[in-house]
Amino acid sequence: MALYEPGRRVAIIDGVRTPFAKAGTALKGLNAIDLGKIAVSELVQRTDLDPALIDLLVFGTVIPSVLAPNIAREIALMPLLPKSVQAWSVSRACASANQAITDAADQIALGHAHVAIAGGAESLSNVPILHSRGFSDALVAASKAKTLGQRLQAFAKVRAKDFIPITPAIAEPTTGESMGQSAEKMAKLNAITRAEQDQLALASHTNAAQGTADGRLTAELAPAFIPPRYAEAITQDNGIRTDTTMEALSVLKPVFDRRYGTVTAGNASPLTDGGGAVLLMSEERAKSLGFRPKAYIRSYAYAALDPGEQLLQAPVLAAPMALQRAGLTLRDIDLVEMHEAFAAQVLSNLRGFESQQWAERAGFSKPVGEVDRSKLNVMGGSLAIGHPFGATGARITTTLVNELERRGGQFGLMTVCAAGGLGFSMVVERA
Numbered sequence: 001m002a003l004y005e006p007g008r009r010v011a012i013i014d015g016v017r018t019p020f021a022k023a024g025t026a027l028k029g030l031n032a033i034d035l036g037k038i039a040v041s042e043l044v045q046r047t048d049l050d051p052a053l054i055d056l057l058v059f060g061t062v063i064p065s066v067l068a069p070n071i072a073r074e075i076a077l078m079p080l081l082p083k084s085v086q087a088w089s090v091s092r093a094c095a096s097a098n099q100a101i102t103d104a105a106d107q108i109a110l111g112h113a114h115v116a117i118a119g120g121a122e123s124l125s126n127v128p129i130l131h132s133r134g135f136s137d138a139l140v141a142a143s144k145a146k147t148l149g150q151r152l153q154a155f156a157k158v159r160a161k162d163f164i165p166i167t168p169a170i171a172e173p174t175t176g177e178s179m180g181q182s183a184e185k186m187a188k189l190n191a192i193t194r195a196e197q198d199q200l201a202l203a204s205h206t207n208a209a210q211g212t213a214d215g216r217l218t219a220e221l222a223p224a225f226i227p228p229r230y231a232e233a234i235t236q237d238n239g240i241r242t243d244t245t246m247e248a249l250s251v252l253k254p255v256f257d258r259r260y261g262t263v264t265a266g267n268a269s270p271l272t273d274g275g276g277a278v279l280l281m282s283e284e285r286a287k288s289l290g291f292r293p294k295a296y297i298r299s300y301a302y303a304a305l306d307p308g309e310q311l312l313q314a315p316v317l318a319a320p321m322a323l324q325r326a327g328l329t330l331r332d333i334d335l336v337e338m339h340e341a342f343a344a345q346v347l348s349n350l351r352g353f354e355s356q357q358w359a360e361r362a363g364f365s366k367p368v369g370e371v372d373r374s375k376l377n378v379m380g381g382s383l384a385i386g387h388p389f390g391a392t393g394a395r396i397t398t399t400l401v402n403e404l405e406r407r408g409g410q411f412g413l414m415t416v417c418a419a420g421g422l423g424f425s426m427v428v429e430r431a
């Protein structure tokens with residue numbers, strides 16, 4: 001059964017994102033709030049939407065600012081939008097923008113809202129740097145001291161190791177494994193070869209380069225002007241390699257298991273800055289306002305598994321649920337967008353789609369099936385375009401509905417793996 005019944009269908013009107021840039025490069029002067037504002041303001045202006053019609057704004061981010069943790073509200077307070085717009089932030093690791101989109105869609109489906117903006121942003125160039133516990137305790141004690149002697153006494157306990165800063169780690173708190181180590185484990189468990197991974201990475205760069213050259217990808221982008229002078233703008237993704245080859249990829253050394261590993265910088269997504277936003281409306285409000293939807297949300301599903309098992313394999317559990325809720329099978333799907341955290345993860349997910357064991361684990365008698373590679377990530381994926389954690393879901397949604405429209409397809413399936421052993425899947429239907 002479809003999640004959204006007729007009369008309460010949620011329409012995807014359009015989507016916009018900033019260019020995605022490798023961390024420490026073109027967008028390093030902009031924080032996640034800045035990037036979110038660029039995407040949202042461009043979306044409002046591009047769609048010619050009256051800001052007074054916006055009921056709510058939901059945004060995802062994975063590493064929030066400690067000074068402004070509710071990124072959604074900070075974006076909603078830009079001069080372009082009314083101060084009355086509801087705004088809240090969500091975090092579901094790499095599926096944070098997807099969580100934002102489904103949160104907003106749920107409010108529309110329930111009749112609590114009619115017009116919503118949802119998306120996400122991440123600046124991995126601007127992660128918070130924290131003090132150690134020892135130094136933090138000394139600072140707190142010194143702030144409470146009433147005399148110079150008491151202040152000096154507070155800092156007398158500080159040791160050299162206490163001055164070492166702490167940065168957020170891309171690792172599982174429960175297992176201590178990094179994302180890359182988890183990808184290596186999945187490659188070994190699922191018999192994923194280095195050549196397969198490099199071939200997938202090559203396809204990602206090739207497809208993204210073609211989509212950039214012919215304007216399909218760049219049409220989705222809002223130019224991001226670079227501070228402090230704002231005289232120059234970045235207008236396309238800067239991680240796409242137009243010149244990469246299998247030969248070039250094959251000589252890269254493994255990063256996470258230097259002796260036996262297969263995961264390299266070439267077949268893993270880079271740390272990236274960027275933001276993206278999607279405009280959602282109830283079907284009836286879109287019609288009354290004269291907006292032509294690009295697609296409708298047919299169904300979605302989330303799933304989870306033990307992070308110590310196969311960290312990024314949960315989309316295999318989510319996808320069959322999303323398809324069942326949509327009343328469809330993989331044969332009905334015209335395009336598949338699968339987030340590419342690592343080539344090893346994508347290939348493991350594809351193996352899982354074909355596995356009877358994984359099907360039964362998800363509660364189904366038959367596997368999802370084999371994905372036609374000609375339908376997979378036809379505009380490239382995160383391996384080439386990059387992966388700003390909080391924004392990727394908005395990128396995938398926008399690209400999928402745009403390409404469905406261009407190709408005249410009817411149904412699209414997307415999946416996103418996420419830290420914590422989480423997985424997401426959504427089915428969209430072209431309007």
